[in-house]
Amino acid sequence: MRIAGGLLPVGAGLLVLALSGCVEDTGTPSPAVPSSSSSMAGPATSTPDEEAPHDDATVAPVAEAATGSSAAAIAAAEKVMTVFGQPDLDPDTWIRNLYPLLSQAGAAAYEGTDPDTVPVRRVTGPGTVLDGSTEVALVIQVPTDAGPYTVSLSRTSTSSPWLADRIRPAER
Numbered sequence: 001m002r003i004a005g006g007l008l009p010v011g012a013g014l015l016v017l018a019l020s021g022c023v024e025d026t027g028t029p030s031p032a033v034p035s036s037s038s039s040m041a042g043p044a045t046s047t048p049d050e051e052a053p054h055d056d057a058t059v060a061p062v063a064e065a066a067t068g069s070s071a072a073a074i075a076a077a078e079k080v081m082t083v084f085g086q087p088d089l090d091p092d093t094w095i096r097n098l099y100p101l102l103s104q105a106g107a108a109a110y111e112g113t114d115p116d117t118v119p120v121r122r123v124t125g126p127g128t129v130l131d132g133s134t135e136v137a138l139v140i141q142v143p144t145d146a147g148p149y150t151v152s153l154s155r156t157s158t159s160s161p162w163l164a165d166r167i168r169p170a171e172r
Contacts, residue, residue, distance in 0.1 A: 069135055069158065074127040076101070076162035077140035077151040081127075084167055085120030085144060103154055103163040110167070119146035127151075141170055 080101045086094060094115040099107055125143040130150070133139060137154045148170035153162040 070129045070133070070138075073129065073133075073138055073153050073162045074140055076153060077127045077142050077164070078123055080151050080164045080167060081120065081123050081142045081144060081149055084118060085122055085146075087115045087118045087121065089115050091115055101164055103165045106163065106165045106167075109165075120144045120149065121146070 080098075083097050083101060086097070089097070091112075091114055095111060095113065098110060102110065122145050123142055124145055127140040127142040130139040130141055135158050136156070137152075140151045140153060142149050142151060146169070150166075150168055150170045151164050152166040154165050155162050
């Protein structure tokens with residue numbers, strides 16, 4: 001097989017022949033399919049009768065945590081840190097004590113944790129609510145003997161108990 005300027009390598013020629021046998025010639029031209037580069041050319045134009053899609057739904061703002069709610073969350077976070085900070089317990093007892101204070105995500109995250117790796121031994125002061133907290137999700141910073149820790153809490157409704165999703169050293 002010859003191409004402009006020389007011979008087509010044998011392997012490439014066989015590939016071309018093999019692929020050309022896969023196409024059926026029906027005698028009618030196939031419809032044009034836009035290439036990926038043509039779809040990048042710009043936005044599609046619409047006729048005057050067409051209207052651009054829009055979303056009429058509105059999202060209600062989430063209420064900030066109320067004072068009573070914040071106090072309950074602080075108490076929950078301090079209790080979580082007190083139970084979390086028991087590195088001398090055996091792993092089964094430690095996680096069993098922690099489970100009632102954890103959300104489902106928190107329970108999955110801390111299952112299998114060796115309490116011996118936890119540097120916290122005691123809470124050293126009151127917790128504080130960090131900015132961005134709402135009635136159903138908030139973060140409490142709790143001072144401990146190993147430095148400040150943040151406890152991410154959530155609940156399914158305003159009448160549900162606060163449960164810990166995540167316990168971690170605070171970013172300094």
